[in-house]
Amino acid sequence: RSTTDVPLRFSSLLNVAYYRFHNGDIQETGLLLDSLRGLFRRPDLSPLLRLTFFWIEAAHANMSGMYDRCRDVVSDGLALADATGVHLMDLLLLGHGALCSLHKGEIPEANVFLRRMASALPLAKPWEASFYHYLAAWEAFHRGDRAAASFHAGQRLALSEKVGNPWTEALARLQSAILVFDEGEADRAEDLLESARHMGRESRMRFIDF
Numbered sequence: 111r112s113t114t115d116v117p118l119r120f121s122s123l124l125n126v127a128y129y130r131f132h133n134g135d136i137q138e139t140g141l142l143l144d145s146l147r148g149l150f151r152r153p154d155l156s157p158l159l160r161l162t163f164f165w166i167e168a169a170h171a172n173m174s175g176m177y178d179r180c181r182d183v184v185s186d187g188l189a190l191a192d193a194t195g196v197h198l199m200d201l202l203l204l205g206h207g208a209l210c211s212l213h214k215g216e217i218p219e220a221n222v223f224l225r226r227m228a229s230a231l232p233l234a235k236p237w238e239a240s241f242y243h244y245l246a247a248w249e250a251f252h253r254g255d256r257a258a259a260s261f262h263a264g265q266r267l268a269l270s271e272k273v274g275n276p277w278t279e280a281l282a283r284l285q286s287a288i289l290v291f292d293e294g295e296a297d298r299a300e301d302l303l304e305s306a307r308h309m310g311r312e313s314r315m316r317f318i319d320f
Contacts, residue, residue, distance in 0.1 A: 120149050120159055127166055131173075132277050134315055139170050157194040161187055165199050168206035172213065180210040201227055201238040208245045212252070220249055240269035240278055247285060256293065263289050280309040280318045 127142035146163060149155070164187030171180035184207040191197050208223035227242045234242070247262035263286050270279040283306035291299035310318025 116149055116152050117154055117156065117159065120146060120152075120155055120163075124159065124162060124166065127170075131166060131170060132315065136170065136174055139166075140174070143167055143170060157190065157196040158198060160190060161196060161199040161203075164190070165202045165206070168203060168210075172206055172210050175213075177210040177214050180206055184210070201230055201234055202241065205238075205241045205245055208249075212245065212248055217249065217252060220245070224249060236269050237273050237275065237278060240266050240273065240282070243269065244282065244285060247289070251289065251292075256289075259289055260293075276309045276313040277315060277318075280306045280313075280315065283309070284318070 123142055123146055127139050127146070130142060131139040143163075143166065150160065150163060164183055168180050168183040168187065171177070171183060184203050187199065187203045188207075191200055191203070204223045204227045208220045208227065211217070211220035211223060224242070224246060227245075231239055231242060243262040243266040247259045247266060250256075250258035250262060263282070267279070267282040267286055270282040273279075283302045287299040287302035287306065290302065306318055309315075
């Protein structure tokens, strides 16, 4: 925090905020994001750094139940992407727009975000595609389309295993556990929950330590 190189300090604190968020330390993440807001308008910050900030802030708002704030952040982030031509964070921002809409029960709005994500899937990285399928599974589950929910959840799990991130894989296993339990497969759901719990404890992720 003592460096005079503002972009370096901003990037370093942003990485710490990302780490804290994935560990489930919501309060510390919020404090770090607050400390970065004073630097956000500095002209020496790249668009990508600002877009990454928007992404982490949207994720933090979603996990904190601040869904209107999340929607505003997503809107600001996408506007910055359009203004600068830097679209590297679009899928992640769109995903959080869909997620906060799902949390609020605003399914038509969520589908607007999901359609934009789907149109970009051919160029998506595995973790971005995984996020899309995670959201699409919940949207299908909400509609009562079990076949579509199962398909998207399976894609999510396969992509998460390919990426090798315990955070996304554990969440994928939790989602699959809920879906298969709803289909009456209690034993399979228990296995998925146990593997997710193990990943959460091994990785010290508070969200998934149960």
